[in-house]
Amino acid sequence: MTVFGKGIRVDLPTDEIPKYWYNIVPDLPEPCPPPLDPKTKKPAGLDSLWFFPKSLIHQEISSERYIAIPNEVREIYAKMARPTPLIRAKRLEEYLKTPAEIYYKYEGISPVGSHKGNTAIAQAYYNKNEGVERLVTETGAGQWGSALSLACAMFDLRCTVFMTRASHDQKPYRRVLMELYGSEVHASPSTVTEFGRKILAESPNHPGSLGIAISEAIETVRKDPLSKYSLGSVTNFVLLHQTVIGQEAIRQMELIDRKPDYVIGCVGGGSNYAGLSYPFIRERLMGKSDTEFISVEPEAVPSFTRGIYAYDYGDTAGMTPLFPMYTVGHNFVTPPIHAGGLRYHGKAYSMSILVKNSIIKPVAAKQREVFEAGKIFSRCEGIVPAPESAHAVLSAINIARSCKEKKVILFNMSGHGLLDLGGYAEYISGRVVNCDAVSINFDGIPLRIS
Numbered sequence: 290m291t292v293f294g295k296g297i298r299v300d301l302p303t304d305e306i307p308k309y310w311y312n313i314v315p316d317l318p319e320p321c322p323p324p325l326d327p328k329t330k331k332p333a334g335l336d337s338l339w340f341f342p343k344s345l346i347h348q349e350i351s352s353e354r355y356i357a358i359p360n361e362v363r364e365i366y367a368k369m370a371r372p373t374p375l376i377r378a379k380r381l382e383e384y385l386k387t388p389a390e391i392y393y394k395y396e397g398i399s400p401v402g403s404h405k406g407n408t409a410i411a412q413a414y415y416n417k418n419e420g421v422e423r424l425v426t427e428t429g430a431g432q433w434g435s436a437l438s439l440a441c442a443m444f445d446l447r448c449t450v451f452m453t454r455a456s457h458d459q460k461p462y463r464r465v466l467m468e469l470y471g472s473e474v475h476a477s478p479s480t481v482t483e484f485g486r487k488i489l490a491e492s493p494n495h496p497g498s499l500g501i502a503i504s505e506a507i508e509t510v511r512k513d514p515l516s517k518y519s520l521g522s523v524t525n526f527v528l529l530h531q532t533v534i535g536q537e538a539i540r541q542m543e544l545i546d547r548k549p550d551y552v553i554g555c556v557g558g559g560s561n562y563a564g565l566s567y568p569f570i571r572e573r574l575m576g577k578s579d580t581e582f583i584s585v586e587p588e589a590v591p592s593f594t595r596g597i598y599a600y601d602y603g604d605t606a607g608m609t610p611l612f613p614m615y616t617v618g619h620n621f622v623t624p625p626i627h628a629g630g631l632r633y634h635g636k637a638y639s640m641s642i643l644v645k646n647s648i649i650k651p652v653a654a655k656q657r658e659v660f661e662a663g664k665i666f667s668r669c670e671g672i673v674p675a676p677e678s679a680h681a682v683l684s685a686i687n688i689a690r691s692c693k694e695k696k697v698i699l700f701n702m703s704g705h706g707l708l709d710l711g712g713y714a715e716y717i718s719g720r721v722v723n724c725d726a727v728s729i730n731f732d733g734i735p736l737r738i739s
């Protein structure tokens with residue numbers, strides 16, 4: 290007897306929301322070098338992370354393999370559509386005439402449209418517990434700002450978001466969403482910080498950058514003891530919170546008797562791909578699978594494929610500690626690609642180690658091919674991928690096309706693109722360019738790891 294639709298969409302009941310986050314740190318093939326103090330260049334003390342609450346600093350340096358998810362967080366995960374569905378892209382397979390099976394984990398089903406709520410909710414919870422009254426952050430494309438705004442609404446925290454002016458002016462609906470959830474939003478550079486005023490005095494029409502917005506957020510936190518800073522990617526604790534994605538996916542694949550041959554995801558700072566892949570990487574490190582892991586980045590910001598593994602600053606101004614990571618340099622000027630979530634110069638520390646040890650294989654994608662993949666996917670499957678997620682779609686399509694026999698491909702659909710239709714409009718009218726002629730200049734990198 291066949292079961293109707295078996296494996297087309299695999300859902301889990303609410304009580305199968307994972308009870309633990311998986312921390313890959315104790316399983317890494319080599320230890321992660323410590324961050325360095327920007328002044329002394331010696332290993333940085335914990336006080337260098339003063340802008341985060343203690344419980345998150347504790348998670349940042351933890352080497353415990355499993356960390357319990359508080360029940361309050363699991364309850365809100367349930368409201369945020371967790372567990373998210375695993376869906377088979379069967380019509381895409383037919384379109385490609387591939388013998389491969391293609392599955393995706395759909396994080397865009399969340400009310401904020403991406404995976405970012407998985408960490409926003411956890412961060413709001415821990416800050417609230419420590420008596421913090423306001424979270425301050427920066428946002429580029431606006432995905433992170435809207436996720437944190439909703440999380441703050443859920444935990445009755447105030448929220449201030451510095452949004453880079455270029456995106457602020459291009460994506461007015463993101464601002465509306467953040468304000469609807471109750472946040473205060475400033476186009477950055479803004480007039481509410483000294484740093485912002487200084488930049489505006491020098492250049493009144495400055496389009497802003499993530500580096501400037503981070504500096505404005507940190508200045509705001511420094512002046513208000515009831516505020517803390519919040520970050521949407523790159524750090525160990527953010528990657529940790531995202532591992533609910535991969536744990537659910539393992540269970541969902543078990544239910545249909547599949548094991549992925551390939552696990553694919555797009556990489557900005559690394560959090561959505563770590564979230565999907567790390568639980569599967571653990572199985573491979575334990576010798577239980579020989580799954581291949583592929584990360585996809587834009588050719589315009591090729592940290593893994595053309596950058597170097599080095600100590601680099603987290604921000605443009607060089608105020609944060611130095612972190613060991615693949616980077617294109619903190620002074621790198623990112624071409625204006627549509628995938629705003631993939632513009633950061635550096636990559637997560639643990640993922641950098643996995644790339645260095647060839648456990649994750651990085652590839653880079655051209656912007657026009659990414660949009661083409663997004664278009665094909667929309668027509669076959671109905672879901673419009675976020676331009677970031679369309680990088681993963683492209684890689685899945687390329688692998689499926691090269692398959693001569695049945696293989697199982699799994700990728701992360703990190704978000705939907707319904708607030709990115711401006712980018713698709715440009716693609717349809719033929720105005721999207723590849724942005725792949727980058728010149729990478731490593732002058733800004735103060736020291737390398739020997």
Ligand SMILES: *Cc1c(COP(=O)(O)O)cnc(C)c1O
Pocket residue numbers: 402403404405432433521522523555556557558559560561562630631675677678703704705
């Ligand atoms: C922010 C974002 C990304 C990139 O960030 P990661 O930390 O690498 O996951 C990818 N996809 C979507 C939809 C995003 O909002």
